[in-house]
Amino acid sequence: MAKGENIFKRKDGRWEAHYIKSSEDNGKIRYGSCYGKTYAEAKAKVIEAMAEKTNSMVSDDHVKEKKFSFYCDCWLDLRSIQIKTSSYVKYQNGIEKHVKPYLGDLYLKDITTEKISAFSHDLLNEKKLSTKSVRDILTCVRSILCYVNRQTHGVLSHVEITYPRERPKAIRILTEQEESELILYLAKEMNVGKFAVYLALRTGMRIGEICALRWKDISFSDETICISNTVQRIKNISSEVDSKTVLMIDSPKSDKSRRIIPLMPDIAALCMKFYQNEPEYFVLTGSKNCMEPRKLQRYLRSYTKECSLEGIHFHTLRHTFATRCVEVGFDVKTLSEILGHASISVTLERYVHPNLNLKRENMKRLKVADCFSSEESDSAVN
Template identity: 50%
Template sequence: MSRKGENIYRRKDGRWEARYIKGHRLNGRIHYGYCYGKTYHEARDKMNQARFALMNNQPQSVHGRRKRLSDYCDEWLCLKRSSVKPATFVKYTTILEKYIKPDLGEYFSEAVSEILVEQFSYHLLHEKNLSQKTVRDILSVLNSILDYTVKQNPLARSVEIVYPRAEQKEMRVLTVEEQKRFTEYLLKDMDVCRFGVLLALMTGLRIGELCALKWGDISLEEKVIYVRHTMQRLKDLNPVSEEKTRIVTGGPKSGKSARVIPMNEDIANLCARWKKDNPDAYILTGKKEQFLEPRTLQYRMKLYTDACNLEGVHFHTLRHSFATRCVEAGFEIRSLSEILGHSSTRITLECYVHSSMKLKRANMEKLKLKTDEMKKIFRL
């Protein structure tokens, strides 16, 4: 019998046989590949290695065989491997393997039409109940693959994709009172982890940037923080690996994300209190050999917010709250955008600036009529 639907069987001769999809024949039927081993694990490992080789080496298709969309998906992904960040490559791989290839992969490239894509989009939205942003991300990847397909196959035609309308959700932001309460909690019985959370609240650091931050990235003499790296837990795409995920430390999210954040006196004094002599020590642990990964930090953040009775607050709320406090203090938007590491001020204004009712009311008061003539009108 096979184990867990993996197409791995024990033969009558005692060997284990693993079957995987190698391609498709001229009649459209699946062409299977077979691997054999003395044990289940040996056959499984050989099958995983064969799959991995297919995905990465991209063997040439048999001459005359019509390619399916899944073939172009694999080729497109192979070309992206060296040009995108590891996190982006994992995201592309997940989208292809989980959504695009299972639903559209068996179609011949020239059969993909606007109607088919619309049905696919509707299926994702209303049957799989994915968010509009997730569906837009999936369709964006599909659009890139279809563009690549048109360049490779003269029979394929351009497909105009209709994206679902994006609805901007209001992000949770700490009120001034909530931020004061949370800050007081972090300062009481402070340890290195609480110090890091407070530092993020005071600077707008992303969770991955904070986890990767070392004391060598903080200059008390210059009063600046150099954001050079980010830490992420990503899916391990190596099929022979025992682990499902792995920790990856690399460059920041984008080119603009590599930035220098100036520190005010309060932030500098806070850092001076916890600074370690070893520049290679992580600020969240104080040790060179030990780091605190984002998932663990999120768990601790949940403990902190629960203790303060703060509902609907997660780590990214700190970044939005920092941006909102900056706007309330009259920050110049261009400077705020650079401190946050955004590629443009539009992102800062549309996604990270949350105006409080107090600030809205103060701005409305600026429009009060002040001439004596208009005052007389209101007395009438």
């Protein structure tokens, strides 16, 4: 199935495409279906069905008098056939929890640059959201504004969005001594939980990617690990399932996140300790049911508490791996591909944390002017 399209092949050989037909006040979604003999036919039909639905919703003569919440719903409907379910849920949560309460009851004529700025200020200073969360919500609003402009011949083209500046935060990285202590602890009475933590330290894999790892993804002959899925628990938006949340196994967050990384000898040896000749079984559970990411997070908290390590989250292991790679001289392109980043800039900005010793060693490689000798420097100090 193509990412985010909800198009799949049925047992009878036909292709079925799902789209959002209607949504209830409680957020539950009802789906419609289109069928085709081929993938392309099913996709074409569902795009046509969504277009007809949208056109019927926005074609009345008083379109400019529609409230902003109306266009939020229209935009969400269109995006539902283009993005992953997890991304859809993220957008829906942001719109229902933040965008609609502040902007939803406004008519288009009342949407202004000043109103968007006030909304941004409210999210940052009243709701106390992180800068990244506010930027994500504003990106969603910008996309909705673009949609409105396409439907109304640019009625909101004058509205501008200014993003709050991101302030770099201090990121927790394990020191070499802390990492050694943690590894020594993990090595004692090794189990699947400890193996998962060690795997993150040695590969930089995300928690959802580790939970989604199946035995078919590990090749001992090629010495590779194939990362093609991720696991996360998300809000349930289907009226067909009676639960607040569902465990979603899906493709990774971006095409670059689908990747193959080397299977190192220490990881291979640990894999053999738990190996089962069942390709579809998940590595951490030894069954067809995957481990909950939350369960793995609890394991990590328990292990770090035993080691007296504070402020350690699963993503800390990923940052630590990236830092160790930089310290031993990895080129950024290779590291970026191993981490599954969409671009090298992400690796540089978020995950490369050279310490003071590394900075000092690099600066020592610079050529020093001959006119300054160590003796002269010593005498100057004295």
